Structure formats: structure tokens, C-alpha cells
Amino acid sequence: MSKIKDLFESGRIKSAFIPYFTLGDPNYNDSIEFGKTILDHGADILELGIPFSDPVADGPVIQRAVARSLKNQFSFDEIFRVTKEIHHHKKETPLVYLTYFNPIYHCGIHSFLDRAKEAGVVGLVIPDLPFDTKESETLFQELRKRDMDLIHLVTPASTKKRIEALKRTSTGFIYYVTSFGVTGERREFSVDLKERIRFLKDTIQLPICAGFGISTPEQASQISGYADGIIIGSAIQRIIEENGQDFPKAKQTLAEYIAKIRASIP
């Protein structure tokens, strides 16, 4: 059984907290510490961003994080080294990568997956790789062979037909994009969020985790009431951005924030 499936079926949690941050921001070694801090204070699954120069699905905060990361020499060796360190800190927490397809393709799908698995990664989220492409099919097959998950994004604009169609190649959980546009903190969510998530749950027999725009404990508490998990990226990345130069403070602020969000989720 995949590690993510195991987590959701274990009954250990009611709703998962899935934080995200970009590896290499402000540098690779600090990333290791940020990862450990987040794990220590309550992540159920941790999403690690592999930076890509042109993140079209991301808003300004994550764009800037990626740009800061890429000021360091990008290398897959570093990415896997850092991931491994984070993984060793707390082996039971599933790690997933979020990245765009170009770096994976360039690295070579087989080699990328072998190395990712070895580093402790159990799933992938790729915002620019639709499920109905040849590459997505290939990736799905290869992931299955390694007992890893392909986590698809579903959006408020996804039709019933598409949702039905993506069932066949989705595993782990569904990443439900709560709003139109790109990542970034938001004050309001679409009114039918709850209904959409319920509909998704009925259609796809997978946990539905909501992301894009969540930042406050109140939002986390509310949405985790009906979603199987919540994903927070920009708010975390902002803490790193605002305190990244002052490492102890960044760590401290991050720890407090993560603990607060975790506490707000049932």
C-alpha cells in the first residue's frame, strides 16, 4: 500500500495538514532545517518544491521563492541530498515533490523517480502536466511500479467528464485547487467550495485535499471540517521570505505558525 493511502486509512488523522515550501530558499542547507522544523511541529504530509524558472501556476510569493532558490546553483544532486536529510529526520511523514514537468523530463523520468524514491519521496504533484497526455500516462505507470503516487489537480473549472476521466490515473489524494488563478493567500473562497469537495469525494474514491489561498488558522479549521486535508504554501513561503536572513527567527516563526495551524485542524 502506498504511504499516503496508509496515512489516510490509518485513522490517525481526521484531516491532513500539508505544508509546502521551495527547496533551496534561501539556500539548500537552511532548507533542511526548515523541513525538520515543519516536520517537528505537525506536518502530516510535506510537499517539497523543486524550483523551476517559469512557474506559471504560482503567484508572486512562490515565484520570488523560486527565484531566490535559483540564485543558488540548481542541481538535482542538491535536491536529492536535501530531501534525504529531511526524510531521515522523520521517516514516517510522507514527502511529495511539487514541480513542473520540464525539470523531471530533462532529468529523465526513470532516473528522476529512482532517485526521488531513494530520497524518501512517495508522490508527485505536477501543475503543468495534464492527466490526458502521453507523458502523464508514462509517469503514472512508472510511479505505480515504484509504489509512488501521482497526485492530480482538480479545479473549480474541471468538468464532470474530466473528473471521471482522471480517476483512472490518480492515486494518493486529489489536490483540489480552491480558486481560479495562481497560488497566493486569499481572503475569500468560492461559495460552493464545500459542495465541490463533496461532489469530488463522491466521484473519486480518494481523499480530497484543498489548497491555493489558505493561510489563516480560521480558514484551515473551517475547510478541514469538510476536506480530507489542507495545503498551505504561500503563507509559509512568506515567513521564509520575511525572516530568511535571520535564520533563528525564521525557524522560530515557522515553528509557531505550523503548530498553530496544526492545532486548528481536527
Place this chain on the structure above:
Amino acid sequence: MGKNQPGYFGEFGGRYAPEILTEALEELESTYQKLKKSKKFKKELDFYLQNYVGRPSPLTFAERLTKHWGGARIWLKREDLNHTGAHKINNAIGQALIAKFMGKKRIIAETGAGQHGLATATVGAMFGMETVVYMGAVDVQRQNLNAKKIEMLGAKILPVTAGEATLKEATSEAMRDWALNVSTTHYIVGSAIGPHPFPTIVRDLQSVIGKEARSQFKKQNHKLPHAIVACVGGGSNAIGMFHAFLKDKHVAIYGAEAGGLGPKPGEHSATLTYGKTGFLHGTKTLIIQDEGGQIVPAHSVSAGLDYPGVGPEHAFLSQTKRVDYRMVTDEQALDCFLEVSRIEGIIPALETAHAFHVARDVAKDLGKKKDLIICLSGRGDKDVTEVLRLLGERSK
């Protein structure tokens, strides 16, 4: 969508866009399929092309240039004479009509040299649509005349400061805007790039260039030319010029891409020469990238060629060797810009000047009594200030 399905050119093309855009792309595709067959749409498009753009554009025999270069006879397909001064308007009008048909009230665009932004702002004004143009902050500077015109036409320019602040970043930002406003907005992609169906729509709308050129040449000379040349940024004027000739196996086809300052990564935009297969802005194509699969910033003296990717159909035509793509450096383009202006009385866009350089070599190789058509993609007014600046630097 599989490998042999619509939207692919060999292994290139396809739709690799964020899920939030899929619905809009499918709607665009099905709308376009319907409109393509509709007599009413064709009539309306032809009406605007004739009465607003000023088509057909002339095919001019360049007598002085022919003599000066001493090789094949040179013909110019005059897209510079279109309203707004470049081929970009062919596409902007067509897509604005499609947007209107879909009931979209707002149009957005990305622009490098400003010609596509200008064309979009123009059709936005004409059709009374709210228009927003994303332009790299660097390009707002070096193509300031166009930036000013775009604003004068009532469109809003949003300068993009991320990354290199040029066409690549402007494209990313336009995609993000589209993701946010997809129900009210149509994104008029400015070149034969992007997720399916954009490369096909843009190619179809631009293929008027080659169709006209082919029949004009045939009418005047009772044969086909020996060679045709166009410059390639994203590749819209080129694919528009090439398409009608692809099946004419004896017509040699050349594309000119930006060799920039030299072969080092970051110094050029020579995608077809140095690019590797990858995924950018919704399409699978050749891209200039590093060992980590990160996109390498492009450079060209001409803002319109300054893009690290290329339309997927060009990637395919390069792979099959139907088209011979060659690099032209900034210096060579600048020299041709001046030469063509003095000799022929036509100031070409810096983008087009790249095509002239390739054409000069090809004309020499072909020799006398052969014929060569250059797609004169646009006029150079927008580049005058930048060229003067560059000449000033050169004389230092």
C-alpha cells in the same frame, strides 16, 4: 490527447497547461473548429483583413537589393504595409473575432517587440473590448514607441519585472492572468506557441501570408520561387509564410533565428540550433535550457525574437529538415537593417533584418535567374531609437 492526435506536430506540441485552463482551451478548440467551417466567420475575417488591415499586402520585386547582392532575384512579401506595421495584426483580428464569438469581453496579450501588443490594443479599440497587455519592463524601455501607442489606444500595459523582464516573463504573466479571469477573458497568444489549439489557430490565421505570396508570385512569374525566407521568434510570421509552400518540395525554405552575441548560453535565442526538447508555456517544443532543466534566459537585439522557446511546428520542421534554420548575430542583423534601408528604401524591423541576412547568403548560393521571397514581417519604426543607441555604442 495522444501522440498522433490534433495539436501535435510529430512529437511536439500538445497541451501542457495548468488544469484551470483546460476548459477554456477546450472551448476555444471546439469554437474554432466550428468557426473554421463557418462561411459567415470567413466572410467577416476577410472583410477586416481587406478593409482594416489592408490586405492583400503587395509582393514587391526588390530591384536594387537584387543588383546589390548580385544573386537570386529578391521579392518582398510586404507585411510591413499592414495596418500597425507588422504581420501580428492578421492574428489579432482573427482571435478577437473568435473571442467576440465566445462572448468574451476582455482580451489580454503578451508582447516583446510591442507589435503584438499594438495589434491587440488596436483590435481591442476597434471592437470595444477591455484590453490588457503584458510587456517585460526591459521591453517597455527598448520598444517605448510601441508601449506608448498601446496606451494611446486605450489598452493597459502591465510591465513585468520578474526574471529577465522580457517576452518569456510577459508570457508567464499573461497565462496567470488568464487562469484568474478565464471565464471573461480571451488570451490572444501572439505567436505560434502555447498550448493546443494556439499554435494551430495562429498558424491558420497567419497562413494568409504564404497563400497570398504563392499565388501573387505564380501570377507574375508563372512558376514558384526557388526559396523563401522568414525570421523566427515564436515563429508566427514564418509558419504563416511557410505553410502554403511546405508541399512544394522543390521550394527551399529557410528560417532565421537570433544568434545574438554568440553561442554561449544566455547570449542568444537560437532555439532550433541549441534547444533541447522540453515543456514551456503549455507546449512541448525545443527550448534553451541548462542541465537542470531550467530555462536559460534568451538574448537578441530584437525584442521580438528574444524568447527561449519556439512554436512546436517549427521544432518538427527542423527535425524533419524540411526547413533549414540558420542563426544570425545581432551585428549581422544590424548591418542588414542599415543596408536594406539605404538600398531599398524600406526600414525593416530588427526581427526581419535577421531574415534579410539569411536571404543574402541564400541568394548568393542560388545565383542569378533564381527567385527568392523574403517575408518582410514588419517595419522598423519601433526600432529606430534602439538602433541609434546601438550604433552609438558601436562607434565608441
